[in-house]
Structures are given as structure tokens and as C-alpha cells.
Amino acid sequence: MSHPTPQSDSPWLSTEEIDSARQRLPIMYVDAVPVRLDDLGEVTAVGLLLRVTSTGEINRSLVSGRVLYHERIRTALLRHLEKDLGPLALPRLPASPQPFTVAEYFPTPGVSPFFDPRQHAISLAYVVPVEGDCHPQQDALEFSWLTPQEARDPRMQAEIGGGQALLLLQALAHLGH
Amino acid sequence: MSHPTPQSDSPWLSTEEIDSARQRLPIMYVDAVPVRLDDLGEVTAVGLLLRVTSTGEINRSLVSGRVLYHERIRTALLRHLEKDLGPLALPRLPASPQPFTVAEYFPTPGVSPFFDPRQHAISLAYVVPVEGDCHPQQDALEFSWLTPQEARDPRMQAEIGGGQALLLLQALAHLGH
Amino acid sequence: MSHPTPQSDSPWLSTEEIDSARQRLPIMYVDAVPVRLDDLGEVTAVGLLLRVTSTGEINRSLVSGRVLYHERIRTALLRHLEKDLGPLALPRLPASPQPFTVAEYFPTPGVSPFFDPRQHAISLAYVVPVEGDCHPQQDALEFSWLTPQEARDPRMQAEIGGGQALLLLQALAHLGH
Amino acid sequence: MSHPTPQSDSPWLSTEEIDSARQRLPIMYVDAVPVRLDDLGEVTAVGLLLRVTSTGEINRSLVSGRVLYHERIRTALLRHLEKDLGPLALPRLPASPQPFTVAEYFPTPGVSPFFDPRQHAISLAYVVPVEGDCHPQQDALEFSWLTPQEARDPRMQAEIGGGQALLLLQALAHLGH
Numbered sequence: 001m002s003h004p005t006p007q008s009d010s011p012w013l014s015t016e017e018i019d020s021a022r023q024r025l026p027i028m029y030v031d032a033v034p035v036r037l038d039d040l041g042e043v044t045a046v047g048l049l050l051r052v053t054s055t056g057e058i059n060r061s062l063v064s065g066r067v068l069y070h071e072r073i074r075t076a077l078l079r080h081l082e083k084d085l086g087p088l089a090l091p092r093l094p095a096s097p098q099p100f101t102v103a104e105y106f107p108t109p110g111v112s113p114f115f116d117p118r119q120h121a122i123s124l125a126y127v128v129p130v131e132g133d134c135h136p137q138q139d140a141l142e143f144s145w146l147t148p149q150e151a152r153d154p155r156m157q158a159e160i161g162g163g164q165a166l167l168l169l170q171a172l173a174h175l176g177h
Numbered sequence: 178m179s180h181p182t183p184q185s186d187s188p189w190l191s192t193e194e195i196d197s198a199r200q201r202l203p204i205m206y207v208d209a210v211p212v213r214l215d216d217l218g219e220v221t222a223v224g225l226l227l228r229v230t231s232t233g234e235i236n237r238s239l240v241s242g243r244v245l246y247h248e249r250i251r252t253a254l255l256r257h258l259e260k261d262l263g264p265l266a267l268p269r270l271p272a273s274p275q276p277f278t279v280a281e282y283f284p285t286p287g288v289s290p291f292f293d294p295r296q297h298a299i300s301l302a303y304v305v306p307v308e309g310d311c312h313p314q315q316d317a318l319e320f321s322w323l324t325p326q327e328a329r330d331p332r333m334q335a336e337i338g339g340g341q342a343l344l345l346l347q348a349l350a351h352l353g354h
Numbered sequence: 355m356s357h358p359t360p361q362s363d364s365p366w367l368s369t370e371e372i373d374s375a376r377q378r379l380p381i382m383y384v385d386a387v388p389v390r391l392d393d394l395g396e397v398t399a400v401g402l403l404l405r406v407t408s409t410g411e412i413n414r415s416l417v418s419g420r421v422l423y424h425e426r427i428r429t430a431l432l433r434h435l436e437k438d439l440g441p442l443a444l445p446r447l448p449a450s451p452q453p454f455t456v457a458e459y460f461p462t463p464g465v466s467p468f469f470d471p472r473q474h475a476i477s478l479a480y481v482v483p484v485e486g487d488c489h490p491q492q493d494a495l496e497f498s499w500l501t502p503q504e505a506r507d508p509r510m511q512a513e514i515g516g517g518q519a520l521l522l523l524q525a526l527a528h529l530g531h
Numbered sequence: 532m533s534h535p536t537p538q539s540d541s542p543w544l545s546t547e548e549i550d551s552a553r554q555r556l557p558i559m560y561v562d563a564v565p566v567r568l569d570d571l572g573e574v575t576a577v578g579l580l581l582r583v584t585s586t587g588e589i590n591r592s593l594v595s596g597r598v599l600y601h602e603r604i605r606t607a608l609l610r611h612l613e614k615d616l617g618p619l620a621l622p623r624l625p626a627s628p629q630p631f632t633v634a635e636y637f638p639t640p641g642v643s644p645f646f647d648p649r650q651h652a653i654s655l656a657y658v659v660p661v662e663g664d665c666h667p668q669q670d671a672l673e674f675s676w677l678t679p680q681e682a683r684d685p686r687m688q689a690e691i692g693g694g695q696a697l698l699l700l701q702a703l704a705h706l707g708h
Contacts, residue, residue, distance in 0.1 A: 021552055024600050027505035028557045028653050036338040040251040041270030065246045068639050070651050074636060074641070094271065095276030095304055097353045097633045100273070102531065102655060104604060104628075112603070113530075120601050122559050124633060127272055175456065177468075198375055201423050205380045205476050246378050247474050249466070250458060274456045278707065279478060281427060281451075289426070290707075299382050299423050301456060350704030353632065353644075394605040395624030425612055428571040446623065447572030451707045452704070479653055530628045 029123035030077050031103060031164070032063040033171040034085065034130045036145060043175045045145035046168065047130065048160070049084055052139060054118075059161040062168065064123065070080035073097065073124060081128060084140055090132030099124040100174040103167055114163035127171050148177050199296040206256050206300035208280060208341070209240040210348040211262065211307045213322060218354045222322040223345065224307065225337070226261055229316060231295075235264040236338040238346065241300065250274065254303060261317055267309030276301040280344055291340035304348050325354050360410045362377040384431050384475035385457060385518070386417040386527040388439065390499060397529045399499035400522065401484065402514070403438055406493060410471075416522065418477065425450065431473040431480060438494055444486030453478040454528040457521055468517035481525050502531045553650040560654035562634060563594040563696070564702040565616065565661045567676060574706045576676035577663065577699065579691070580615055584669060585649075590692040593699065595654065604628065604655060612659060615671055619665030624701050630655040631705040634698055645694035658702050679708045 021027070034047035048060040065080035067073060074093055081091040103123045105116035114123075136143040150156060151172065157165040198204070211224035223274035225237040244250060251270055258268040280300045282293035291300075313320040327333060328349065334342040368380065375381070388401035402414040419434035420425060426448055429516075435445040457477040459470035490497040502511060511519040552558070565578035566587035579591045598604060605624055612622040634654045636647035645654075667674040671704060682703065688696040 021556055024548065025552055025556065026559045026598050026600060026602070028559055035272060039270070040255060041272050043272055049287070050562065055306070065555050067653065068604065069557060070637065070639070070642075071627065072217070073633065073653070074219065076629075078217060091277050092306070093214070093216075095212060095214055095306060096277070096351050097218055098351065098629070099633065100629065101528075102604065102628045102630065104601070108601070111601075122598065122604070128282055129269070140342065162213060170527040170530075173524040174273050174275065175457075176524075194378065198379055201371065202379065203377055203382045203421050203423060203425070205382055225431065244380050244476065245462065246380060247462070247465075248380070250476070274458075275454065275641075276451070276456065277452065278455065278705075279427065280452045283424065285424070288424075299421065299427070347704040347707075350701040351632075389626060391624070391626055393542070393607060393624070394603070395626050396605065397626055402591070428573065432571060446660070447570070449566060449568055449574055449660060450705050451574050452705065454627070483623070483626060528627050528629065 018172055019021040025124045027118045028067040029105075030067060030073060030080065030119045031123045031125040031167060032077055032091075032128045033125065033168060034063060034081070034089075034091070034128055034134070035171075035175070037129050043148060043177070044174075045147055046151045047085075047134065047143060048151070048168075049136060049140045050144070052085070052141065053161065057161070058141070059098055060156070060159045061161060063128075063165050064164075076128060077128070081130075083137055085088075085130065085143060086133070086135035086137055088132045088136045089130050092129040092131065094126050094128065099126055101125050101167070101170050103163070105162065111151070111164050112163075116162055122134060125167055127175065148172055148175075199233055203297045203299045205244040206241060206242060206298045206343060207250060207257060207307045208300045209254055209268075210302070210345060211240060211266075211311070212259070212306055212348075212352070214306050220325060220349075220354070223328045223349070224262075224311060224320060224322055224330070225345075226317045227321070228318040229318065230338065234283070234338070235318070237333070237336045237346055238338060239341050240305075241341075245331060250301060254305070258305060258307075260314055262307065262320060263310070263312035264312055265309045266311045267308050269306040269308065271303050271305065276303055278302050278344070278347050280340070282339065289340075290343050293339055302348070305325075306353065308336040322344055325349055357482060379520075380474045380476045382421040383418060383475045384421060384427060384434060385479040385521060386435055386482045387479070387484055387486075388443075388445070388488070389525075389529070391483050396500060396528075397531070400505045400525070401439075401488060401497060401499055402505070402522075403490060403500070404496040405495045406495065407515065408448060411515070412495070414468040414510070416514060416515045416518050417482075427478060430485055431482070435482060435484075437491055438459050438499060439484065440487070440491055442486045443484050443488045446485065455479050455521070455524050457465035457517070459512055459516065460462065466517075467500070467520050470510075470516055479507055479521055479525070481529065495525045502526055502529075533615075540685065557651045557653045559598040560595060560636075560652045561604060561611065562609055562654045562656040562698060563612055563659045564656070565594060565612070565620075565622070565659055565665070566702075566706070568660050574679060574703070574708065576678055577682045577703070578616075578665060578674060578676050579682070579699075580667060581673040581675070583672065586692065588692070589672070591687070591690045592692060593695050594650045594659075595695075602672060606689060607661070608657060612661075614668055616661065616674060617664070617666035618667055619663045620661050620665045623660040623662065623699055625657050632634070632656050632698070634703050635695070636693065643694075645695050647693055657697055658706065679703055679706075
């Protein structure tokens, strides 16, 4: 899975401490599916990042990251969207705290459809309309808008890591596709 | 309840025909709760119309109206929002067809919390962020933005007709209030 | 699509009248996806009917039917589940009126993913756990429990009419599959 | 707030370690609103525990508890329901992982409507129909079924700690009340 490495966003915990906590507690994440909508609210495109993972692989992923101590979920969503898509993305954060699903990433493959070798992460998944210009930041090589049809293509699905291909399909189903 | 009179929006059905159908079939509606959101998606205000009803009463109401034959739900939502709030309202239609609740309006009081003397209406209820300027149109006298606290005030609640006071509280609960 | 013919369930409207209304108003439906759950609430099977449609074709379908005048949505759901699955099915009706999605069936193919040659139907879709024994009734030839994997098989999907194959996939996505 | 003390349910973490983690990471919880439903799925009662909190106060609360490392959310829900309501409660776990809301408990009052002096907890909230007999266990003094009207009574609301009164109202709103 392509969750970004945590050091950069965790002033409150040393790398050793977060590594230790990752062995002992489920870690709270948010996953955002960036979408373009037309005037009727119909999805016209979904956004995927192309990233080098910590193990050196290249894969595609959603916007994803940890919720910090004493941080609101909304603040974490905005922070990760700005970190990955840049300051001009203009994400429209959801009005309701209800996620469209909850993804449980386990370090053991097969416990659930979601896999993260580093940790047990529980992620609240939201669809986020994005109205501005997206420019990949930091460890992201590229950000691409795909039509729902392109996103469902099996070859594209195979490029997405950690079970997020399923999460993307669940988001499209939630949007009526 | 302050559902607008149907003539204006029904080129496909005469007044007599729709009156007849209203006695025999549930009529499909949409209810929209207009909201203002801050940058984090947190609701800062909800919008209510002040209207003269068909029986001459003055009350407050949500944006509400019928879905026409062969009309998409999204198109009906946009049509009623533009009809009630004017062409500069810039509503952000929901990306998902899933309503936050379904309100069943019965012509008999007490069957459900929702009441409409003219018909059995089933209404899909959506929260709709509105970013532009709202100007009441047609039979609406006024459009007001209220804070969530003001909207929950019992006196304000008492001015809302047909059970839509409950619908507004359900929307606020859905938004985390 | 395999919506059952309406005569049997409509004491309030003659066949001519409902045929006329079908040309002029969206007709309100419910769709139920019957599921078996294990003790943890995980779906182990989904139920599909095998039916002869009004045009003489054989296809698979969900439990589906019209909401009558002055009928609660819950009552309509229970009525159609008992009509299709028999009196011993023991369906567990949803506690919340919020459907997992809304399917818009149009008489014109391509307007939406859902198609019904007879009418414009708007259907509230619910997942309904069923704990008892199911015996197909009336025009249904057979009722089968399929694993989620079997239900997603493209050959099985091809046997399902009117876009309900998509509705089934949306239900599975909503359930975390 | 009346989250149960964690020692009893955490074989994987010593008391000191969990206390340390609570100062540095959001802790993952589940909240369950036990309900009785009639044959149509309509809620007839909601269940509340009467508990002595860690500070010696007596208050009412929902079923609530931590998600352990490598534990499924469903397993955590079932474990806490059985721990609080006893082995004969027969809870019907939700088929979908989508919670009706997410409650963010902060150790600082006022950051959100939810408060927990011991930690920053993020809790997935589910409505859980319960069909068997409930007997309070361990630190719970009593378990009571209340009608929705009784549960909304301001005096009852005042007996519920940590913001769970709001969570209960949000659950009732989600159920159409």
C-alpha cells in the first residue's frame, strides 16, 4: 500500500515511537477519492496519484494519510489533500462526517481486502470533489484524472496497491456507477 | 406543508390529471437543505424560505418539489433550487444519489412525522451546499440563512410546516450537530 | 427488467389507470437485496429470483415492486419480500429509512444505467438480511442463494435484467466487497 | 465519558503503554446504540447502560470500547456488546461497515461535541438491533430499554456523559425520528 511515510507529518511522535505504536494499536487514517463533478453533481473523473512506495515500487494510489493526535478528521483530510495535490486544488470537504465506507488495512494479507505491510490501519474513506488545479507534491510523481470507465479498467486496477483498487470501485458504486 | 403548487412545473400533466394522480399514487419529491460550509466542510448556516402556502398561511420551508416524468433526480434538484433561490445560487449538487433520509408525507396526520394535506409524497432529502447569492423567486417572500443554533430554536422550528422541522433536525444530525 | 406486473398488488388503481399514470409520472418502487449474514454481520450469500418476465424472457432479479398509495415504504418492502420469498422468509427490515442507493429506471435505454421498458420508476434500494426459509411464489420459478463471488461472475451478471446487475454490485460494494 | 477502563480488554498492551499511547495517538473506538425493532424494522426502544465511571460518577452510556491491534471492527463490536449486555443479547451486527456517524472525542472540552478526559478517541457509531435478553456485566449497574420519547427527554439526556446524548439523538435522527 502506498500510505506516505509518516515522519513528515508527525511532530508529536518520533519515528521509533510511531513504529512501536504500529505494532500495538490500530492506526487511524483517512482515504480521499478526488473527483471532478459536472454541474449536476455527476462524477466525470477520479484522481489517482503515481507514487514510489517505501519499498521502491511504483504504483497508483488515492490520497491517504494518518490522523494526528488532537487533530480533527476534517483537518487531516484537508492537510493530506493539500500535501498531495498542492495548494491550488480547492478540495470541497464533505459536509457530513459519515464516510462512504471504512477500510481496514491489515499487515497480514487475507484478513480483509486491504493490506498494509507496516501496520493495522483503519481508514475512513470519503469522496472529495476537487475544483482547482492539482500538482503532485513530495513523493508523488504524477497526478492523473481518469474517467470512471478508465478507472475500472483491469490494467489500471492492477496498478493500484494495497486494496485501494477495491476502495475506488466502492466509491464509484456509491456515486451510482 | 409548503410544497409549491404543481402547475408551474408540470408541462406533462394537466392540473386535473395531477390532482387525480395525487389521490391514487405516491408522488415523487425531492427536499433540499441549503447549507453554507466553511473551508473544512463544517456547516455554518442553513437556508430557509419564507412562503405563502396554498391555504394562505405564511411559513418557513426547505427547497422542495416534484420529480417530473422522465426527469433525473439531479435535474429535479437543480431545477427546484434555481426556481426557489434564483440563478446565481451556485448549488453544489451531491455526488452520490444516496439521500441522507427519505421523508414520507401522508395526507392523514399521524401516519408518519410528515404531513401534506394534498397528497402522499415520498421525498428524497439531500443536503446541498450553496456558494452563490440566493434571491427568493416566485411564491417565496424571503430566503434567510440561519446558524445551526438559530435553526434549532423551538420558535423557529414552530414556523416550519409539514414536518420539515424534523427534516431539518435530521439534516443537522447527519452533519454532526 | 423483471418488475412484477402490477395488477396483483394494486386494489386502488385499475390496470388502465396505472398504465396511464406510467406514461406521465415517475412510479415509486422499492428494490430489496436479500442477504444471509454470519454472526459477525458479514454477508455470506445474496439471493436472486429466477423469473419469467412479461415479455416471456427468463431472467434473474432482485425482490422489487411498487409502493402503493398511502403505504409506508417499510410495509411495501415487507409485502414484496413475503410475496416473492414466501411467508417463512423472516426478513429483517432495515432500521433506517436511508437506502444504500436510489435506482432510476427509464423507459429509454441509456438515460441511466437502469432500464424498464414500461415506465419511469424510481426505486429505493435496501439490503435485507433474511433468516428463514425462502420459497419462490407466484411468477418466480426459483430462488437461489449465491456467494458474493458467484454473484459477481460475469455469466451470472448477464442473466440479471434491467440494470439490476449493477444494483447488486452496488449492494456488495456497500457491504464492503 | 464512560468508556470502560482499558486494562480488561487489552492483552496486547500494558496499562503504562496504553496510557502513553493515549497521549500521542488518536485511539480507535466503536460506539453501539442497542435498539429493539418491530416487525417492520421501526425502532421501539433504545438501550442505555447505567455505569460507575473511573472518576466515581454514575451516568448512562452507550455500548462503547476500543478496537484492539489486528482486530476486525465487527469483532470489536461483538466483543463489547457481549461484554456489556451479556452472552444472551443476540446482537444483529450491521451488514455494512459504513457507520451512521463518526464521533471525535477530545480530551479538551469544546473542540468537538464529544469529550473524553483520558484521550483523543475516534469512534465509529453503529445502530445494532438486539433480539435477546440483556444482562449488564462487569462495571455496568443496570441496562434499560427506553422508548425514543423517553430517550429524548432532557432529564434523561442530562444523565448521559461525554456527548453520547448527542450521539443517541443522531442515531434516532438516522432512524427517522
